[in-house]
Amino acid sequence: MKGELLRRLFEGDPEERRIAAEDLVEYGDEETIRALFRAMVTDKNRGVKEACAESLKQIGGELVMREAANLLNGPDPLARALCLEILASFGEKAIPLLMPLLKSPDYNDRKYALDALALIGGKRAMDLILGMTGDPEPNVKYTAVEYLSPMPPDSKITEALKGLLEGAEDEYGISTICQVVRSRREKELLPVLLKKVKGVEDPFIKHWLYKAIVVLDGEEHIKEALENALRIDAVEDVLKDIILAKGEIPEGVKSFIRDKGIKVKDQLLEEAL
Amino acid sequence: MKKALVVDDSLVVRNYHVSLLKVLSFDVDTAENGAEAYEKCLQNSYDLIFCDINMPVMDGYTFTKKIRKHERYKNVPIILVTTLNSEEDRKRALLCGATLFIVKPMNMAILKKMLEAVS
């Protein structure tokens, strides 16, 4: 039966190939595992690829884990995404396999390993992700910063974010840090944000800093945030943040909007005003 | 108002790209992967698409190839904005019908230059 399924996995029509991939889950030997990986990478049909990945996840075991890690930086984007999922399905057990990738000179490898760590989650993954916020490549560094978002409160993270914020200058970096600070409600960072916002000129960068400031504290900085938002036509964005932070728009802000003659297009905002 | 679609599996990147495009007066929608983007393209009409490459469910190359088959999207600028930097990926991007291939991070200066190039 296995031989027949393996033959169909490569020679059948898409329907047969897919069903063979599903049914091969009953066999967990090396030959089957290698065949499923090969089909997952080379088959041209997305249904077959997905079915291979599902079966591999269910088969599990050391070999599946190793192969998935080896193929993370392969040429086929769907196979890459499926390998990430397979690895993540092993949880913390997969972490040792990711270690060498985190040190790879190719930053694409580091980025894939980081993506896998984020899917795995947990304390060990968190420590490694935190370490990657010091990566020299901005795409790796700020992806790591982004992955700090859902983690539980931790002074190490607060400290790291503080250092990152002080050092960041570009739009993407500041936007990323501010979004993470906002979603984690890192109140201790307020003084750093306020200092930073005074030191920059670019209204777009200021806008992102204000977006964090308004959510963390608000009241006295709302008007500055709105004045700045006016320069880049982003008032609605700030108003939404105010609602997020306070549940409503304070009277003072309403009159500010009226006095400036600002029109909002968003229906929900219109109602809130 | 011109409409843009931002496709990225990262919420942080989506928010960032949306805010860049809004400053330049685009009305912006978002999608989390290529399949969702494809579906949104059927339901709406976009003048510009910003798309990541590595995403779950459907990657940016596949999305671009598929949406280019629709008359409506034959000439709409599709800009692949990605962390990938290999020659191989650049080649694939052009083969799948993308207008431009940009390695992240994106910023306002690059965006403005890029929009000039595609308009």
Next chain:
Amino acid sequence: MLTQETFDELRRIIKNYSGINFEDRKKYFVENRVSQHMKELGITSIKDYLLTLRLSQERVRELVSKCTVNETYFYREFYQLEAFAELLPQMAARRRKVRILSIPCSTGEEPYTLAIVTNEILGDLNRVEIVGVDIDYVALKRAQEGIYSDRSVSKLPDKYLQKYFSRNGNGWEIKPLLKKAVKFIEGNILDRRFMRSLGRFEFVFCKNLLIYFDTKEQRIAAAHLYDVLSEDGYLFLGHAESMSRISSTFRPVKVKGAILYQKETEEDEE
């Protein structure tokens, strides 16, 4: 009030049986169904109730049944019916019999609605085979009886009500013509063997079910839906649902304003 531990335990039991996952915000809903069930069984302590569930699959089945009752009525999501009506004639022209699956079909409103539309469009119910599947045997029994309240038929155009229903006490009973056209089967979408046993369908309606599943189960359900869909068939999901975060093996198509899904047959070329 259920404690979090008890709620988690109940969720686990429900999930093991059906694959359906109730989120925290559904706690009140589950609580409500549980207390109803306890009353029916004459059980007063939650401990005894959990014990009963552990000892009897039948009781679990009843609980799942209570927790999965969907609000449903005839002629729900009319825009999708329009798309179905548009596609049906061409599909029927290509084959002797068109097979239609409604999963989950709950108390039968959807498959019967599809039977009505089919009869109106093709004028012949022998041209189709309609199958309703649900995990809830109580709902299926009611579907087979085919007696409905004023409320469930309130969206149905009056002429169809007169044509396809007869008065039965306070309710409306489906006429034999429609009853004969629909077959009901008890089964679970996550059960591969069961799904494969159903064969292929040209139209599959799977509305408001995937939203109950977590990512892993959504994948499995999507794969099984793929298996039961014929090569040129169409999949209908609920209006708030989309395949696009689950799997790219389906291709969305727009028909009469509705987004439907077909199997992606195109190969990825290099």
